Amino acid sequence: MDKVNQLNVKKDMKVSELIGQFDQSGVLGSGRVARASNILCDMINDVGMNVFMSLGGPLIPGGLRNIVTDMIKNKHVNLIISSGANITHDMLEAFGGNHYRDEGRDDEDLNADGIGRIADINVGSDDFTIFEREIIKIFEDISSRKSKISIQELLYEVGLLIDDENSFLATAARMKTPVFAPGLIDSMFGLQLWMFTQDHDFTVDAVADMHYLSDFVFDSERIGGILLGGGLTKHYTLASTLLKGGLDSAIQITLDRPEAGSLSGAPLQEAKSWSKAKCGSTLETVIGDVTIIFPLIYASVLDKI
Incomplete structure (x- = not known):
């Protein structure tokens, strides 16, 4: 057995050096x-x-938008499976809306001010008004041709019509990285789509x-998974590989626990x-906050590749 080495943290330490210390710590x-x-x-x-990446939970409003976009640009992921909410919030920022940091306000006061809360993140109704106006224009453009x-084709067409280099949806369209959203209807995007139809x-x-x-699965020599959060996006990623015997390698980061038998915590x-x-696949599950752990x-x- 290898012994546990105690962590040594020093000034100007690289993240990769710290993770290297973690590797020896236990x-x-x-x-x-x-x-x-x-x-x-x-x-x-x-x-x-x-490499398939699933995006569950409020990862885009939570600050991971640029990381997901950069991974697509760098060809570090080859396919995205996202919740409808993350697509909505990506587009909200692409259209000029914002997410705001504000803690401790009463939720009824937020409601009176037209603000919705996602934990410590706030989104104003004015930002969604911009989103609604712009998405209808996009639907009109696409429906005039098809x-x-x-869903995947729709998100590709939408991405091509977004002018924002930081948008993961726009970047995926330009990089020909397919984006799937099996639960798309369960989002503001889905609500606007239903109303349009x-x-x-x-x-x-x-x-x-x-x-x-x-x-795509059958044409892949091997398949890896980056499962951020749980729920439908995690299962869709796993199930998509079922006919080829499953993932060859994967990591999962989730705050959910396994005791209740939920897929998210499994x-x-x-x-x-x-x-x-x-x-024989190489797998690791990390229990923790995706917005802290995955950037690290x-x-x-990035220091090692």
């Missing part, structure tokens, strides 16, 4: 973070591996995504029993 949270960093580094360096479209001949076919996704090892991760992991990887 099997608690720090050791898991280090192993996740090593796995992500290996996934990015594996030229035969397509009457039926898959009430008086326009425009149909979004969710089942059609599976043709593209299954081809350790990645559990996926092996369903053939959603291969037996990715920063350390």
Whole structure:
């Protein structure tokens, strides 16, 4: 057995050096973070591996927008599976809206001021008004050319019409990185889409995504996963690989716990029993806040690749 080395923190230390210390420190949270960093580094360096990233929870309003965009630009991810909310909030900023930091205000006072709260992050109704106005223009443009479209194709077309280099949706469209959102209707984007279809001949076919996704999976030599948060986006990522025996490598960061039996809190090892991760695959689950842990992991990887 290897002994546990005590951490040594010094001035001007690189993030990669700190994670390297974590790698020698033990099997608690720090050791898991280090192993996740090593796995992500290996996934990015594996030229035969397509890396899927799932975005669950409020990651874009929580500050990870530029990181996701940079990973697409750097070709460190090859496919995105996002919640509808993260797509909505990406577009909200692309259209000139903002997210605000403000703690401690009474929620009824926020409501009176037309402000919605996401933990410590606030979004004003004026920002959503801008979003609603701009998304309708985009729907009108796309529906004038196509009457039926898959979710993935819709997000690609939307991305091409967004003029913002920091938008992950726009960057994905220009980089030909497919974006899927199986729960798109459960978002402000989905609400506006439903309202638009009430008086326009425009149909979004969710089942059609599976043709593209299954081809992408079968054409991949190996598949890696970056699962940020849980829920539908995590399961869609895992299940998409089922017909090919599951993921070859993956990391998961979640605040959910396994005791309740939820998928969000299930350790990645559990996926092996369903053939959603291969037996012999390299997996690591980190329990913690994605907005803290993933930037540290990715920063350390950038030092090593």
